[in-house]
Amino acid sequence: MDFFDVIRTRRSIRVFDGRPVEEEKLRAILEAANAAPSAGNLQAYEIYMVKDPIARGRLASTLTKMEFFSIVPVVLAFCANPERSTVKYAERGRNLYAVQDATIACTHAMLAATALGLASVWVGAFREMEVSAALNLPEALMPVALLPVGYPLETVEPRTRRPLNEIVHSVK
Ligand SMILES: Cc1cc2nc3c(=O)[nH]c(=O)nc-3n(C[C@H](O)[C@H](O)[C@H](O)COP(=O)(O)O)c2cc1C
Known part of the structure; x- marks a missing residue:
């Protein structure tokens, strides 16, 4: 799928069938995450x-x-690992870069899933402590985004967006 078709067709999907995701597709999604900046x-x-x-x-x-x-x-649970970034970037790494690294990786995975005919929804509304316990995460990690991936069982109309002229501010 063309990149802009992926962007255009991606939706947050919250109804899935139970069909498994093929291992090669899962691998491609994880590789896409790993390619993120x-x-x-x-x-x-x-x-x-x-x-x-x-x-x-x-x-x-x-x-x-x-x-x-x-x-x-x-x-897929994307977890910030602040210690990795703190070594080089101190507080900015701990408080910002680690979360940004995790979210960009999740975005790559989400778009790769769409490109492969799969669906997903970014889930951020959770209590970190509970998710950490459910996943048995090491204490140093912070769950940032959960990304369920599967085959969709619903079609969703595109959600509206703010107009560009409201979002984009020309600096003179
Ligand atoms: C940071 C973030 C957190 C989100 N958290 C949730 C969530 O907890 N539950 C949920 O159903 N959708 C969640 N979403 C999905 C948004 O509701 C969705 O992206 C938005 O309504 C636009 O719809 P679309 O993705 O179909 O374009 C989240 C998305 C982002 C980027």
Whole structure:
């Protein structure tokens, strides 16, 4: 799919069928995440991949209105690893770059999923402590985004956006 078609057709999808994601597609999604830029190329993030139904159920139980987590075949949890960025960038690495690294990687994964005919939704509304416990994360990691990936069972109209002339500010 052409890059701009990927951008145009991507939607947040919250209804999935249970079909598994092919291993080669999953690999391509993870490679796309790994190709994302990061501050100083330090890649201050980790990806936790949740396929196991019991682990997915554990994750689902920490979220409200996310029943589909039990159905979707895989959830990728993008976690900031502030220590990696702090070594070079001190507070800016700890407070900003690690989160940005994780979110860019998640964005790459999300767009790659679309390009491969898969669907996803970025989930950010969760209690960090509960998700960390559900994923057995090391204490130093901070879950930033959950990305369930699977085959869509709904079609969604494009959501409206703010007009460009409202968002873009010309500096003179
Ligand atoms: C940082 C961030 C956090 C989000 N958190 C959630 C969430 O917790 N639950 C959810 O259903 N969608 C979540 N979304 C998806 C947005 O609701 C969605 O991107 C937005 O409504 C625009 O729709 P679209 O993605 O179909 O264009 C999140 C998106 C972003 C970028």
